[in-house]
Amino acid sequence: MKSTNVARNVVAALRDMGVRHVFGVPSGGWVDYMEAIRTTDGIDFVLTSHEGGAGFMADVCGRLTGVPGVCFGTFGPGATNLATGVGGATLDRSPMIALTDEMPAALRGRTVQMGIDHQALFAPLTKATMRIEAESAVDTLAEAARIALSGRPGAVHVGLPQGMSAVAVDEVRIAPPAADPAPAPDAAAVEALIAAFVAAEKPVLAIGLGAVHAGVQDRVVALAERFGLPVLLTPMAKGMVAETHPNYAGVLFHALSDLVGQTHAEADLVVAVGYDPIEFNYEGWMRDGLALASLDVAPADIDRDVHPVVADVVGAIAPVLDVLLALPATVKGWDLAALAARKAEIFARLAGREGAFAPRAALDVLRDILPADGIMTCDVGAHTHLIGQHWRTPAPGTQIMTNGWSAMGFGLPAAIAAKLCRPDTSVCCVLGDGGFLMTAGELATAVREKLAMVIVIFTDNDLALIRIKQEKKSNPIYGTPVRAEGTIGGPSLFGVPVTVARDPAEFRAALEAGFAANGPVIVEALLDSREYDNLVLRKDKP
Known part of the structure; x- marks a missing residue:
């Protein structure tokens, strides 16, 4: 040797x-x-x-x-x-x-x-x-x-x-690593799932990050279509079902979650596929007494004194979905027209408005310009809750966020990694000005690696989520202004050029130039954070 x-x-x-x-x-x-x-x-x-x-x-x-x-x-x-x-x-x-x-x-x-x-x-x-x-x-x-x-x-x-x-x-060499295969599900648990699913009049699908890892997107869509089921997504499962699909019912936990809650409040069974409560505990959105049937690689983590677990199928997800898909097609009791009306109301309220330049309009412009296969990463803050519900995500992995850990400062390093992994893909990140300050030094990494990417900073000089919570408690605003006023800095930071946009037209022009550049570019959108107040931190249970 x-x-x-x-x-x-x-x-x-x-x-x-x-x-x-x-x-x-x-x-x-x-x-x-x-x-x-x-x-x-x-x-x-x-x-x-x-x-x-x-x-x-x-x-x-x-x-x-x-x-x-x-x-x-x-x-x-x-x-x-x-x-x-x-x-x-x-x-x-x-x-x-x-x-x-x-x-x-x-x-x-x-x-x-x-x-x-x-x-x-x-x-x-x-x-x-x-x-x-x-x-x-x-x-x-x-x-x-x-x-x-x-x-x-x-x-x-x-x-x-x-x-x-x-x-x-x-010298020792290594073979490419492989994950341990998921175990075969217990037959009795699968039978319990079938019985609960067949008996339910209005089951709803709740799709989580585990379903993304299992690669069961096509099966989830087919199941929803075969039985006429609404589909709820967790934020990190965005892209598993298109927002334009008639069975799409919205994203849990994020903006306007009270309207999303009007759908799952009607359910008599939650069929959770790869649902990981690290994003959002079941108890945070399921009405008391609502039953759960879970398919995942780990047992369901839920308060079983409040929610009956009628089936807990642990193991490989895909073959269990195939069993459900083999059942006789019976359209369940959901009114998909009413679902469509709720969804239309959500998207109408999330659409950009005339008046002060604000986050909804900025996201609309960015979505227009970023190619469908482009990758957008985001940081943590009020804008994350808006992105979770509003950002059209054509496939898993085209929108990248942190929701289990939820660390501010994630968005810029995430975009750098995305561009390194997918050098031929358009990449951008959306950051609040507070989160940007936590990892601003990584601009130097983007310059050193010569990465063509667009860094969008929503500057509102406000830690909006915490400010909103202060005001809900009638507390004075304290410790949440990022600065008194103004922008993040001068015409460049760490060698990255900065363009400031004060309205949608300026923002669109700056983004078009940014995506055409051969290195990192910052586009700073000066926005009104008060738009978040009536959109985020809504009640998840009706």
């Missing part, structure tokens, strides 16, 4: 898994790994401005490629910075391998500069945490990838003990 060292084995293993980018901020202990990346074809190191941004980028690479995204942070503050993005991958269900420096065995437990227990730090933020040994490093990475991909995907932490990278070892 050929002789090599640990660093080259680790990097070759990542490359052979399908990893194309490793994101992070290097350390002294990472130098050998950096050299291995430099000299290994098919994999690159992407220097980020902050380890948190590196974690978000790895998260989105995992989502878009199906291969674990990889990020790195050094001891102590490097690892704690990285932890924000790592937790995001776990709760947004993205496969990730998070690498960190670790103290060598002789120094673990000693008082050492920057020394904390990384295994303990990452344990609650990941599906598993482990560290390599020189001779078995590739086996450890293979196991990390398997865990990250299996079941509900998530992050796995792997520690790299300092001083081990240059140790001479035999």
Whole structure:
């Protein structure tokens, strides 16, 4: 066998898994790994401005490629910075391998500069945490990838003990990792599902992120059409059913959710397909006493004293949907004309209006210009709730948000990763000015990587979601203005040109120029945040 060292084995293993980018901020202990990346074809190191941004980028690479995204942070503050993005991958269900420096065995437990227990730090933020040994490093990475991909995907932490990278070892290669197959569902549970579904007069489909991972979009649409069922989506399942489809009933939890609630309030059974309550607990929207039938890779997480669980089918989702599709076609008791009228009211209220330039009009213009196969990422804030309901999403993965973790600062790193993974696709992000400030330094990453992408900043100088909650409690506005007035800065930031738009026409012209540019461009829309007040944070239960 050929002789090599640990660093080259680790990097070759990542490359052979399908990893194309490793994101992070290097350390002294990472130098050998950096050299291995430099000299290994098919994999690159992407220097980020902050380890948190590196974690978000790895998260989105995992989502878009199906291969674990990889990020790195050094001891102590490097690892704690990285932890924000790592937790995001776990709760947004993205496969990730998070690498960190670790103290060598002789120094673990000693008082050492920057020394904390990384295994303990990452344990609650990941599906598993482990560290390599020189001779078995590739086996450890293979196991990390398997865990990250299996079941509900998530992050796995792997520690790299300092001083081990240059140790001479035999060269070991790795096969591309595969997730553990979902188990076959229990036959009795499937029979219970069939009985409940057949007996229900008005079942409603609730589609979650697990259905996206299972790739059952066509089956979901066919089931809705065969039995005349309304389809509810969670925000991260956007694109599973087109907004123009007659059975589409809206997105849970986001803008105008009270109107969406008028549909599910009529249901006598919720058939949840890949529904992950990390986005929105069942109890937050299901009326008390409403029954649940769940199909997912994990058992239903619901208060069973309030909601009877008539079927809990755990395992592979697709074959169970095939069983339902094989049932005799019987149109259920839904009034699809009434559903269409509710949906029309939702979209009419979400359409841009004349008057002050505001978020709805800005999103309408952006949707007109971004190609149907383009990718829009967004940050966290009031605009997220509007995007969740309003943004037309033609396919899963064309709108990317964080809803399980919901970390401000996600949107810009997410767009950078999307452009790196899909270089020939138009990519933009929509950020509030508050969230933008959290990861503004990643503009330097976009410039360094020469990424042609458009960064849309909704500047309203307001943390609108918190301000609205303050006003609902009749509290004074305090601590939520981002600045007194004005824009985010000058004509360029970190070498990225900034165009300010004060009305839809200026915004459209700036976007058209931005998407034609050969590098990153900021389009700052000066908007009135008061438009959010009557759209978001509505009651989910009628």
